[in-house]
Amino acid sequence: MPIDIPEYATPATNRQVLLTTRPDGIPQPEHFTLAEAAVPKPAENQILIRNIYLSVDPAQRGWASAEANYSQPVPLGGPMRALAVGVVIESRADGFRAGDFLYGFFGWQDYAAVGPEAVLHRATENLPLAAFASLAGINGVTAYLALTRLGRPVEGDTLVVSTAAGSVGSFVGQIGKKHGCRTIGITGDDDKVNRCIETFGYDAAINYKSADVAAELDALAPGGVNVYYDNTGGTILDTVLRRMNVGGRIVQCGTASVASWTPPPTGPRNEREIMTRRLVWSGFVIFDHLNIYAEAVGDLARMWAAGDIAYDTDLSSDIAETPGAIAALYAGENRGKKLIFIG
């Protein structure tokens, strides 16, 4: 059973954040419209959910765009696709009961009537409710599965992580440390450099906006890099790639620094580095791994209970902040997992 469940009301209307124009790049407040609708009624095999925490995720840039992606673009005029933690108000679907706490694709809105396929996880573990959208959300589960299964860290490895102070990056650093790695984070300001070291246990961290990343890496990792967990792509990736050891692993988890993929951006050619360093460069998308999601949450919840992993939440409590929240995330304003409490 989740703990730290906040009080939540059940209002008579459904506030929604609609995607009303298609962004070219990072979604801005003007691409969304706040609206109110009737509370939906669940159809047969659906559940009615009252959202409590709305999640803000970098992936929403891709979901809102018309660019070819691993998912269909969010329909214009509909509620913005978003993960959320909510509680079941009414169930017309087998296996769900009023009072169940769930995490899934419930959208930026007060209420969602959805089928079971929208649910990613049933929040049963003894974790604070908000943790189901951070540690036990796609952020923690991605960090855990992608690092351990694709990065395959071993004792003594040097692990470099980009967006290191963010939600995914903070978990990658902590899990890498547990595997005996020397951990080096890359992040966007000095306060986040401190958070990486003080809060998330990184051995060292680099401010990529003010430092010479190549020179810093040469100084901090004179023996080279074994595992690079990449959330940014772009010039940071190009810089780390040229410091990888033979047999190194690159986990491609995100591309936050690339403004647009249409047309494909140009940069240094990397194929010779991949060949001569015999690198394994693997892509990861969490939605391919939903069959082991609950198992991964179980592992993460045990780590949290043992005091082996910490998480940080950047919480707002006004749905009116939601339209600007993706842009704020890309501007690096968040300190921890960005959530909006709307209960």
Ligand SMILES: NC(=O)c1ccc[n+]([C@@H]2O[C@H](COP(=O)([O-])OP(=O)(O)OC[C@H]3O[C@@H](n4cnc5c(N)ncnc54)[C@H](OP(=O)(O)O)[C@@H]3O)[C@@H](O)[C@H]2O)c1
């Ligand atoms: N593949 C998957 O299945 C999967 C699942 C979840 C998340 N992800 C990816 O994991 C990454 C982190 O996600 P998160 O939810 O934990 O977000 P987050 O790190 O908490 O927030 C995003 C961070 O990205 C950094 N950033 C933004 N623009 C940047 C740029 N131009 N260059 C370098 N860094 C930039 C900012 O941090 P700084 O201040 O440090 O720049 C910002 O705080 C994202 O790339 C996301 O797409 C992938």
